[in-house]
Amino acid sequence: SQELEQSPQSLIVQEGKNLTINCTSSKTLYGLYWYKQKYGEGLIFLMMLQKGGEEKSHEKITAKLDEKKQQSSLHITASQPSHAGIYLCGAGPPSSQGAQKLVFGQGTRLTINP
Amino acid sequence: SQTIHQWPATLVQPVGSPLSLECTVEGTSNPNLYWYRQAAGRGLQLLFYSVGIGQISSEVPQNLSASRPQDRQFILSSKKLLLSDSGFYLCAWTRGNQPQHFGDGTRLSIL
Structure with missing residues:
Protein backbone atom coordinates (compact mmCIF):
# COMPACT_ATOMS: atom_id res chain seq x y z
CA SER A 1 0.00 0.00 0.00
CA GLN A 2 1.08 3.55 -0.61
CA GLU A 3 2.60 5.57 2.23
CA LEU A 4 3.26 9.27 2.39
CA GLU A 5 5.88 10.81 4.63
CA GLN A 6 5.84 14.52 5.35
CA SER A 7 8.72 16.59 6.64
CA PRO A 8 9.12 18.40 8.83
CA GLN A 9 6.42 17.30 11.28
CA SER A 10 6.29 20.80 12.71
CA LEU A 11 7.70 24.12 11.67
CA ILE A 12 7.94 27.47 13.41
CA VAL A 13 8.90 30.45 11.26
CA GLN A 14 9.06 34.17 11.66
CA GLU A 15 6.39 36.12 9.81
CA GLY A 16 7.69 37.18 6.42
CA LYS A 17 10.06 34.23 6.02
CA ASN A 18 9.84 31.59 3.32
CA LEU A 19 9.32 27.91 4.09
CA THR A 20 9.07 24.53 2.39
CA ILE A 21 7.17 21.37 3.33
CA ASN A 22 7.98 18.06 1.67
CA CYS A 23 5.88 15.00 0.92
CA THR A 24 7.57 11.77 -0.18
CA SER A 25 5.69 8.77 -1.50
CA SER A 26 6.63 5.10 -1.30
CA LYS A 27 5.15 4.61 -4.78
CA THR A 28 4.68 6.60 -7.96
CA LEU A 29 2.12 9.33 -7.49
CA TYR A 30 -0.87 9.37 -9.84
CA GLY A 31 -2.33 12.44 -8.21
CA LEU A 32 -1.02 14.48 -5.31
CA LEU A 49 -0.68 17.93 -9.13
CA GLN A 50 -0.71 15.09 -11.63
CA LYS A 51 2.12 15.43 -14.10
CA GLY A 52 5.83 14.98 -13.46
CA GLY A 53 7.50 18.38 -13.17
CA GLU A 54 4.17 20.13 -12.71
CA GLU A 55 4.08 23.31 -10.66
CA LYS A 56 1.06 25.29 -9.49
CA SER A 57 0.73 28.50 -7.54
CA HIS A 58 -2.06 30.16 -5.62
CA GLU A 59 -1.33 33.50 -4.03
CA LYS A 60 1.90 32.95 -2.09
CA ILE A 61 1.79 29.15 -2.09
CA THR A 62 3.54 27.07 -4.76
CA ALA A 63 3.37 23.31 -5.05
CA LYS A 64 5.65 21.17 -7.21
CA LEU A 65 5.72 17.51 -8.22
CA ASP A 66 9.11 16.08 -9.17
CA GLU A 67 9.77 14.48 -12.54
CA LYS A 68 9.79 10.98 -11.08
CA LYS A 69 6.42 11.64 -9.42
CA GLN A 70 7.49 10.43 -6.01
CA GLN A 71 8.01 13.67 -4.18
CA SER A 72 6.14 16.94 -3.83
CA SER A 73 6.99 20.18 -2.11
CA LEU A 74 4.87 23.05 -0.88
CA HIS A 75 6.58 26.41 -0.69
CA ILE A 76 5.20 29.49 1.03
CA THR A 77 6.74 32.85 0.25
CA ALA A 78 6.69 35.73 2.74
CA SER A 79 4.65 33.79 5.31
CA GLN A 80 1.75 35.45 7.10
CA PRO A 81 -0.20 34.53 10.25
CA SER A 82 -3.05 33.34 8.00
CA HIS A 83 -0.77 30.57 6.71
CA ALA A 84 -0.65 28.91 10.13
CA GLY A 85 -2.26 25.49 10.34
CA ILE A 86 -1.67 21.86 9.46
CA TYR A 87 -0.70 21.02 5.90
CA LEU A 88 -1.48 17.54 4.61
CA CYS A 89 -0.58 15.83 1.40
CA GLY A 90 -2.84 13.11 0.05
CA ALA A 91 -2.48 10.62 -2.79
CA GLY A 92 -4.07 7.51 -4.19
CA PRO A 93 -4.05 5.01 -7.06
CA PRO A 94 -6.07 5.64 -10.22
CA SER A 95 -9.76 5.80 -9.40
CA SER A 96 -11.44 2.45 -8.91
CA GLN A 97 -15.14 2.47 -9.83
CA GLY A 98 -15.01 6.24 -9.56
CA ALA A 99 -13.85 6.19 -5.93
CA GLN A 100 -10.84 8.24 -4.94
CA LYS A 101 -9.19 6.24 -2.15
CA LEU A 102 -6.68 8.63 -0.71
CA VAL A 103 -3.97 8.07 1.85
CA PHE A 104 -2.60 11.06 3.69
CA GLY A 105 0.68 12.05 5.24
CA GLN A 106 0.84 12.70 8.96
CA GLY A 107 0.70 16.44 8.37
CA THR A 108 3.03 19.36 9.03
CA ARG A 109 2.03 21.78 11.75
CA LEU A 110 3.03 25.31 10.76
CA THR A 111 3.28 28.11 13.31
CA ILE A 112 3.96 31.69 12.25
CA ASN A 113 5.50 33.95 14.85
CA PRO A 114 4.84 37.68 14.53
CA SER B 1 -22.28 25.93 -5.54
CA GLN B 2 -21.78 22.71 -3.64
CA THR B 3 -21.76 22.52 0.14
CA ILE B 4 -21.25 19.72 2.62
CA HIS B 5 -22.71 19.63 6.11
CA GLN B 6 -21.81 17.45 9.06
CA TRP B 7 -23.50 17.23 12.42
CA PRO B 8 -23.19 17.32 15.24
CA ALA B 9 -19.99 19.35 15.50
CA THR B 10 -19.15 17.89 18.90
CA LEU B 11 -20.36 14.79 20.67
CA VAL B 12 -19.60 13.23 24.04
CA GLN B 13 -20.84 9.69 24.46
CA PRO B 14 -20.43 6.98 27.12
CA VAL B 15 -18.77 3.68 26.26
CA GLY B 16 -21.32 1.19 24.97
CA SER B 17 -23.77 3.78 23.66
CA PRO B 18 -24.89 3.96 20.01
CA LEU B 19 -23.67 6.49 17.50
CA SER B 20 -25.09 8.23 14.46
CA LEU B 21 -23.20 10.92 12.57
CA GLU B 22 -24.76 12.48 9.53
CA CYS B 23 -23.31 14.07 6.43
CA THR B 24 -25.25 15.71 3.61
CA VAL B 25 -24.11 17.30 0.37
CA GLU B 26 -25.99 20.01 -1.51
CA GLY B 27 -25.64 21.33 -5.02
CA THR B 28 -24.55 18.15 -6.78
CA SER B 29 -25.93 14.75 -7.69
CA ASN B 30 -24.49 11.25 -7.48
CA PRO B 31 -21.37 12.26 -5.56
CA ASN B 32 -18.83 9.81 -4.21
CA LEU B 33 -18.89 10.07 -0.44
CA TYR B 34 -16.23 9.28 2.15
CA TRP B 35 -15.85 8.95 5.92
CA TYR B 36 -12.43 9.55 7.47
CA ARG B 37 -11.20 9.46 11.03
CA GLN B 38 -8.39 11.61 12.33
CA ALA B 39 -7.04 10.27 15.60
CA ALA B 40 -4.20 11.78 17.59
CA GLY B 41 -0.86 10.52 16.30
CA ARG B 42 -2.44 8.41 13.55
CA GLY B 43 -3.18 10.85 10.77
CA LEU B 44 -6.22 10.84 8.54
CA GLN B 45 -7.57 7.37 7.75
CA LEU B 46 -10.22 6.44 5.19
CA LEU B 47 -12.97 4.38 6.87
CA PHE B 48 -15.72 4.00 4.26
CA TYR B 49 -16.60 5.21 0.82
CA SER B 50 -19.72 5.06 -1.31
CA VAL B 51 -20.19 5.45 -5.06
CA GLY B 52 -23.99 5.26 -4.94
CA ILE B 53 -27.11 4.71 -2.85
CA GLY B 54 -26.78 1.57 -0.78
CA GLN B 55 -23.21 0.94 -1.98
CA ILE B 56 -20.73 0.96 0.88
CA SER B 57 -17.10 -0.14 0.88
CA SER B 58 -15.17 -0.53 4.10
CA GLU B 59 -11.48 0.15 4.18
CA VAL B 60 -10.59 -0.97 7.69
CA PRO B 61 -12.14 -3.51 10.07
CA GLN B 62 -13.74 -1.73 12.97
CA ASN B 63 -16.66 -1.20 15.27
CA LEU B 64 -18.35 1.24 12.90
CA SER B 65 -20.67 0.96 9.92
CA ALA B 66 -21.85 3.33 7.22
CA SER B 67 -25.04 3.70 5.22
CA ARG B 68 -26.20 5.79 2.32
CA PRO B 69 -30.01 5.91 2.37
CA GLN B 70 -30.23 8.80 -0.10
CA ASP B 71 -28.04 10.08 -2.91
CA ARG B 72 -26.55 12.93 -0.92
CA GLN B 73 -26.72 11.53 2.60
CA PHE B 74 -24.03 9.49 4.29
CA ILE B 75 -24.36 8.17 7.83
CA LEU B 76 -21.74 6.74 10.16
CA SER B 77 -23.05 4.48 12.91
CA SER B 78 -22.12 2.21 15.75
CA LYS B 79 -24.24 -0.01 17.95
CA LYS B 80 -21.82 0.12 20.89
CA LEU B 81 -19.03 2.66 21.09
CA LEU B 82 -15.57 1.77 22.32
CA LEU B 83 -13.00 4.10 23.85
CA SER B 84 -10.89 3.62 20.73
CA ASP B 85 -13.66 5.18 18.62
CA SER B 86 -12.74 8.62 19.92
CA GLY B 87 -11.46 11.00 17.29
CA PHE B 88 -12.30 13.62 14.72
CA TYR B 89 -14.60 12.32 11.98
CA LEU B 90 -14.62 13.95 8.59
CA CYS B 91 -16.97 13.46 5.68
CA ALA B 92 -15.91 14.30 2.14
CA TRP B 93 -17.40 14.26 -1.34
CA THR B 94 -16.10 14.26 -4.86
CA ARG B 95 -17.40 13.84 -8.37
CA GLY B 96 -15.45 12.79 -11.42
CA ASN B 97 -11.83 13.87 -11.20
CA GLN B 98 -12.48 16.71 -8.76
CA PRO B 99 -10.48 16.80 -5.54
CA GLN B 100 -12.27 15.75 -2.39
CA HIS B 101 -14.06 18.47 -0.46
CA PHE B 102 -14.42 18.06 3.28
CA GLY B 103 -17.00 18.96 5.87
CA ASP B 104 -16.16 20.72 9.12
CA GLY B 105 -15.93 17.47 11.06
CA THR B 106 -17.37 15.98 14.23
CA ARG B 107 -15.24 15.67 17.33
CA LEU B 108 -16.28 12.51 19.17
CA SER B 109 -15.20 11.92 22.75
CA ILE B 110 -15.96 8.63 24.46
CA LEU B 111 -16.12 8.59 28.27
Whole structure:
Protein backbone atom coordinates (compact mmCIF):
# COMPACT_ATOMS: atom_id res chain seq x y z
CA SER A 1 0.00 0.00 0.00
CA GLN A 2 1.08 3.55 -0.61
CA GLU A 3 2.60 5.57 2.23
CA LEU A 4 3.26 9.27 2.39
CA GLU A 5 5.88 10.81 4.63
CA GLN A 6 5.84 14.52 5.35
CA SER A 7 8.72 16.59 6.64
CA PRO A 8 9.12 18.40 8.83
CA GLN A 9 6.42 17.30 11.28
CA SER A 10 6.29 20.80 12.71
CA LEU A 11 7.70 24.12 11.67
CA ILE A 12 7.94 27.47 13.41
CA VAL A 13 8.90 30.45 11.26
CA GLN A 14 9.06 34.17 11.66
CA GLU A 15 6.39 36.12 9.81
CA GLY A 16 7.69 37.18 6.42
CA LYS A 17 10.06 34.23 6.02
CA ASN A 18 9.84 31.59 3.32
CA LEU A 19 9.32 27.91 4.09
CA THR A 20 9.07 24.53 2.39
CA ILE A 21 7.17 21.37 3.33
CA ASN A 22 7.98 18.06 1.67
CA CYS A 23 5.88 15.00 0.92
CA THR A 24 7.57 11.77 -0.18
CA SER A 25 5.69 8.77 -1.50
CA SER A 26 6.63 5.10 -1.30
CA LYS A 27 5.15 4.61 -4.78
CA THR A 28 4.68 6.60 -7.96
CA LEU A 29 2.12 9.33 -7.49
CA TYR A 30 -0.87 9.37 -9.84
CA GLY A 31 -2.33 12.44 -8.21
CA LEU A 32 -1.02 14.48 -5.31
CA TYR A 33 -3.29 16.73 -3.30
CA TRP A 34 -2.35 19.42 -0.82
CA TYR A 35 -4.79 20.42 1.88
CA LYS A 36 -4.69 22.86 4.78
CA GLN A 37 -6.44 22.25 8.09
CA LYS A 38 -6.97 24.59 10.99
CA TYR A 39 -7.12 22.79 14.32
CA GLY A 40 -10.52 21.20 14.87
CA GLU A 41 -11.79 22.06 11.42
CA GLY A 42 -12.17 20.38 8.08
CA LEU A 43 -9.62 20.24 5.29
CA ILE A 44 -9.41 23.00 2.72
CA PHE A 45 -8.24 21.99 -0.73
CA LEU A 46 -5.20 23.92 -1.94
CA MET A 47 -3.82 22.31 -5.09
CA MET A 48 -3.69 19.10 -7.12
CA LEU A 49 -0.68 17.93 -9.13
CA GLN A 50 -0.71 15.09 -11.63
CA LYS A 51 2.12 15.43 -14.10
CA GLY A 52 5.83 14.98 -13.46
CA GLY A 53 7.50 18.38 -13.17
CA GLU A 54 4.17 20.13 -12.71
CA GLU A 55 4.08 23.31 -10.66
CA LYS A 56 1.06 25.29 -9.49
CA SER A 57 0.73 28.50 -7.54
CA HIS A 58 -2.06 30.16 -5.62
CA GLU A 59 -1.33 33.50 -4.03
CA LYS A 60 1.90 32.95 -2.09
CA ILE A 61 1.79 29.15 -2.09
CA THR A 62 3.54 27.07 -4.76
CA ALA A 63 3.37 23.31 -5.05
CA LYS A 64 5.65 21.17 -7.21
CA LEU A 65 5.72 17.51 -8.22
CA ASP A 66 9.11 16.08 -9.17
CA GLU A 67 9.77 14.48 -12.54
CA LYS A 68 9.79 10.98 -11.08
CA LYS A 69 6.42 11.64 -9.42
CA GLN A 70 7.49 10.43 -6.01
CA GLN A 71 8.01 13.67 -4.18
CA SER A 72 6.14 16.94 -3.83
CA SER A 73 6.99 20.18 -2.11
CA LEU A 74 4.87 23.05 -0.88
CA HIS A 75 6.58 26.41 -0.69
CA ILE A 76 5.20 29.49 1.03
CA THR A 77 6.74 32.85 0.25
CA ALA A 78 6.69 35.73 2.74
CA SER A 79 4.65 33.79 5.31
CA GLN A 80 1.75 35.45 7.10
CA PRO A 81 -0.20 34.53 10.25
CA SER A 82 -3.05 33.34 8.00
CA HIS A 83 -0.77 30.57 6.71
CA ALA A 84 -0.65 28.91 10.13
CA GLY A 85 -2.26 25.49 10.34
CA ILE A 86 -1.67 21.86 9.46
CA TYR A 87 -0.70 21.02 5.90
CA LEU A 88 -1.48 17.54 4.61
CA CYS A 89 -0.58 15.83 1.40
CA GLY A 90 -2.84 13.11 0.05
CA ALA A 91 -2.48 10.62 -2.79
CA GLY A 92 -4.07 7.51 -4.19
CA PRO A 93 -4.05 5.01 -7.06
CA PRO A 94 -6.07 5.64 -10.22
CA SER A 95 -9.76 5.80 -9.40
CA SER A 96 -11.44 2.45 -8.91
CA GLN A 97 -15.14 2.47 -9.83
CA GLY A 98 -15.01 6.24 -9.56
CA ALA A 99 -13.85 6.19 -5.93
CA GLN A 100 -10.84 8.24 -4.94
CA LYS A 101 -9.19 6.24 -2.15
CA LEU A 102 -6.68 8.63 -0.71
CA VAL A 103 -3.97 8.07 1.85
CA PHE A 104 -2.60 11.06 3.69
CA GLY A 105 0.68 12.05 5.24
CA GLN A 106 0.84 12.70 8.96
CA GLY A 107 0.70 16.44 8.37
CA THR A 108 3.03 19.36 9.03
CA ARG A 109 2.03 21.78 11.75
CA LEU A 110 3.03 25.31 10.76
CA THR A 111 3.28 28.11 13.31
CA ILE A 112 3.96 31.69 12.25
CA ASN A 113 5.50 33.95 14.85
CA PRO A 114 4.84 37.68 14.53
CA SER B 1 -22.28 25.93 -5.54
CA GLN B 2 -21.78 22.71 -3.64
CA THR B 3 -21.76 22.52 0.14
CA ILE B 4 -21.25 19.72 2.62
CA HIS B 5 -22.71 19.63 6.11
CA GLN B 6 -21.81 17.45 9.06
CA TRP B 7 -23.50 17.23 12.42
CA PRO B 8 -23.19 17.32 15.24
CA ALA B 9 -19.99 19.35 15.50
CA THR B 10 -19.15 17.89 18.90
CA LEU B 11 -20.36 14.79 20.67
CA VAL B 12 -19.60 13.23 24.04
CA GLN B 13 -20.84 9.69 24.46
CA PRO B 14 -20.43 6.98 27.12
CA VAL B 15 -18.77 3.68 26.26
CA GLY B 16 -21.32 1.19 24.97
CA SER B 17 -23.77 3.78 23.66
CA PRO B 18 -24.89 3.96 20.01
CA LEU B 19 -23.67 6.49 17.50
CA SER B 20 -25.09 8.23 14.46
CA LEU B 21 -23.20 10.92 12.57
CA GLU B 22 -24.76 12.48 9.53
CA CYS B 23 -23.31 14.07 6.43
CA THR B 24 -25.25 15.71 3.61
CA VAL B 25 -24.11 17.30 0.37
CA GLU B 26 -25.99 20.01 -1.51
CA GLY B 27 -25.64 21.33 -5.02
CA THR B 28 -24.55 18.15 -6.78
CA SER B 29 -25.93 14.75 -7.69
CA ASN B 30 -24.49 11.25 -7.48
CA PRO B 31 -21.37 12.26 -5.56
CA ASN B 32 -18.83 9.81 -4.21
CA LEU B 33 -18.89 10.07 -0.44
CA TYR B 34 -16.23 9.28 2.15
CA TRP B 35 -15.85 8.95 5.92
CA TYR B 36 -12.43 9.55 7.47
CA ARG B 37 -11.20 9.46 11.03
CA GLN B 38 -8.39 11.61 12.33
CA ALA B 39 -7.04 10.27 15.60
CA ALA B 40 -4.20 11.78 17.59
CA GLY B 41 -0.86 10.52 16.30
CA ARG B 42 -2.44 8.41 13.55
CA GLY B 43 -3.18 10.85 10.77
CA LEU B 44 -6.22 10.84 8.54
CA GLN B 45 -7.57 7.37 7.75
CA LEU B 46 -10.22 6.44 5.19
CA LEU B 47 -12.97 4.38 6.87
CA PHE B 48 -15.72 4.00 4.26
CA TYR B 49 -16.60 5.21 0.82
CA SER B 50 -19.72 5.06 -1.31
CA VAL B 51 -20.19 5.45 -5.06
CA GLY B 52 -23.99 5.26 -4.94
CA ILE B 53 -27.11 4.71 -2.85
CA GLY B 54 -26.78 1.57 -0.78
CA GLN B 55 -23.21 0.94 -1.98
CA ILE B 56 -20.73 0.96 0.88
CA SER B 57 -17.10 -0.14 0.88
CA SER B 58 -15.17 -0.53 4.10
CA GLU B 59 -11.48 0.15 4.18
CA VAL B 60 -10.59 -0.97 7.69
CA PRO B 61 -12.14 -3.51 10.07
CA GLN B 62 -13.74 -1.73 12.97
CA ASN B 63 -16.66 -1.20 15.27
CA LEU B 64 -18.35 1.24 12.90
CA SER B 65 -20.67 0.96 9.92
CA ALA B 66 -21.85 3.33 7.22
CA SER B 67 -25.04 3.70 5.22
CA ARG B 68 -26.20 5.79 2.32
CA PRO B 69 -30.01 5.91 2.37
CA GLN B 70 -30.23 8.80 -0.10
CA ASP B 71 -28.04 10.08 -2.91
CA ARG B 72 -26.55 12.93 -0.92
CA GLN B 73 -26.72 11.53 2.60
CA PHE B 74 -24.03 9.49 4.29
CA ILE B 75 -24.36 8.17 7.83
CA LEU B 76 -21.74 6.74 10.16
CA SER B 77 -23.05 4.48 12.91
CA SER B 78 -22.12 2.21 15.75
CA LYS B 79 -24.24 -0.01 17.95
CA LYS B 80 -21.82 0.12 20.89
CA LEU B 81 -19.03 2.66 21.09
CA LEU B 82 -15.57 1.77 22.32
CA LEU B 83 -13.00 4.10 23.85
CA SER B 84 -10.89 3.62 20.73
CA ASP B 85 -13.66 5.18 18.62
CA SER B 86 -12.74 8.62 19.92
CA GLY B 87 -11.46 11.00 17.29
CA PHE B 88 -12.30 13.62 14.72
CA TYR B 89 -14.60 12.32 11.98
CA LEU B 90 -14.62 13.95 8.59
CA CYS B 91 -16.97 13.46 5.68
CA ALA B 92 -15.91 14.30 2.14
CA TRP B 93 -17.40 14.26 -1.34
CA THR B 94 -16.10 14.26 -4.86
CA ARG B 95 -17.40 13.84 -8.37
CA GLY B 96 -15.45 12.79 -11.42
CA ASN B 97 -11.83 13.87 -11.20
CA GLN B 98 -12.48 16.71 -8.76
CA PRO B 99 -10.48 16.80 -5.54
CA GLN B 100 -12.27 15.75 -2.39
CA HIS B 101 -14.06 18.47 -0.46
CA PHE B 102 -14.42 18.06 3.28
CA GLY B 103 -17.00 18.96 5.87
CA ASP B 104 -16.16 20.72 9.12
CA GLY B 105 -15.93 17.47 11.06
CA THR B 106 -17.37 15.98 14.23
CA ARG B 107 -15.24 15.67 17.33
CA LEU B 108 -16.28 12.51 19.17
CA SER B 109 -15.20 11.92 22.75
CA ILE B 110 -15.96 8.63 24.46
CA LEU B 111 -16.12 8.59 28.27
